[in-house]
Amino acid sequence: MIVAHRVEDVRAAERAALAALPAGTLMDRAAAALDVVCADVLRESTGAVAGRRAVVLAGAGDNGGDALLTAARLARRGVAVTALLTADRAHAPALATARRAGVRARAWRAGDESTCAAADLLLDGIVGIGGGGGLRPAHEGLSALDGPVVVAVDVPSGLDADTGAVTGEVLAADLTVTFGTARPAHLLAPAAGFCGRLLVADIGLADLPAPAVERVEPRDVAGRWRRPGPADDKYSRGVVGVVAGGPDYTGAAVLAVEAAVRAGAGMVRYLGPGHPTELVRHRRPEVVAGPGRVQAWVLGPGVSPEDPEQQERVRAALASGEPAVVDAGALAALPGTLGPQHVLTPHAGELARLLGVERAAVEADPLAAARRAHERTGATVLLKGSVTTVVGGGGRVLTAASAPDWLATAGAGDVLAGVLGAALAARPDEDPAVVAADAAVLHGWAATLASAGGPIAALDVAEAVPAALTSLPGWDGRP
Ligand SMILES: NC(=O)C1=CN([C@@H]2O[C@H](COP(=O)(O)OP(=O)(O)OC[C@H]3O[C@@H](n4cnc5c(N)ncnc54)[C@H](OP(=O)(O)O)[C@@H]3O)[C@@H](O)[C@H]2O)[C@@H](O)CC1
């Protein structure tokens, strides 16, 4: 997991660490980490470090201080460093150190975007956790910058570290180096899209409280995905009941069933009308058609709100109290009471309809929307997107970001529903929010494997699930 803490928690941990350390130690550690990353970036992108050109943007606060101390270290490596001071004041000791090391420092001037564009590396220390609300007007042009590799100090300037919402222009980074723990903006959409690759440098912060956001990584899934033991049978491994498809929508039934089978369900039952039942049986002869014992449900893929028989099956399954994935057609008519074992899996449009807001409002702040749906329904909410956001019982927030952009394709949601159904059936005693985030990560990982950089069909993703599981980092000691 990559964990993120709110700014007030980071500042409290920083105060505690500062009290126990000589002055300047934390900033020195931050700069040491940044220096190593910047040198690596220069080496990778240009083949050398000494003789390359870096521009360092330094604002008024400690974020600028981190950047100026890094500038000094890079200058000592032989990099030609120009520091552009973006505020009317700068961190004085760090500026003095930078100048002593040979950094050319001067105030930012109109048109300096071209100075930045001509560099090999741009280090963004305009503002960190003390900022937000977008870049200030004089620097807004940096949001359209094209050219150098951009490394952000702590957070890309213009972002508010505490939220995923983006309220102004941002200097997008290729790489963001943060300290001690991530910030919510690093892990939440849409802000995370401006951070590039995220590195969390250890600077010795301790005593952090429970995180505000957790990012589930493929390695975490390898450790948690339930594997059968010698004592298991098909029931103990989990029976998944699938209510999907209808007379007109047969593909969703096949995809959800295929995914549940591939994700390791002990048994899959399919409930639906004749035509999809035929197709499901043809594709997966191991599936049992008709009612019986079920440990977790997949409800709604390809189910029409106007299909009384399928909707009745959805209602009965939800009333049973068993864990359930509530997707697509099952989201249209939710009962009054749901629990955290019910995982709603809307995309932004479906969540907007559920909340009675515009889709754009959901996309602007996915976490806020998912949280509202959780508070309104009592269910765990998994909001699908390039970053998938899960809000579960107790308000726990998890995200997943393992999916390639190619996964935005018809039927992908049906496959996720099947994978998640299998996971809920196999892991009845675990927090459904964690199970849901794990399923989203595995789904994205399978898509990455199936895609290999190119287009994919949803069925390819379902078929790739077993190989994706065994290729997870950490599976059977994999690096
Ligand atoms: N915490 C830790 O563990 C560690 C923290 N460390 C570092 O300290 C950083 C936090 O430093 P900080 O508190 O000095 O705040 P910081 O982000 O530099 O902002 C300062 C000033 O910027 C201004 N400003 C505001 N909005 C703005 C905008 N949109 N665009 C432009 N400017 C804007 C505003 O001043 P104003 O211009 O309003 O007078 C504000 O007061 C942190 O991110 C990390 O890098 C590390 O050294 C080690 C460990």
Ligand SMILES: [K+]
């Ligand atoms: K920054």
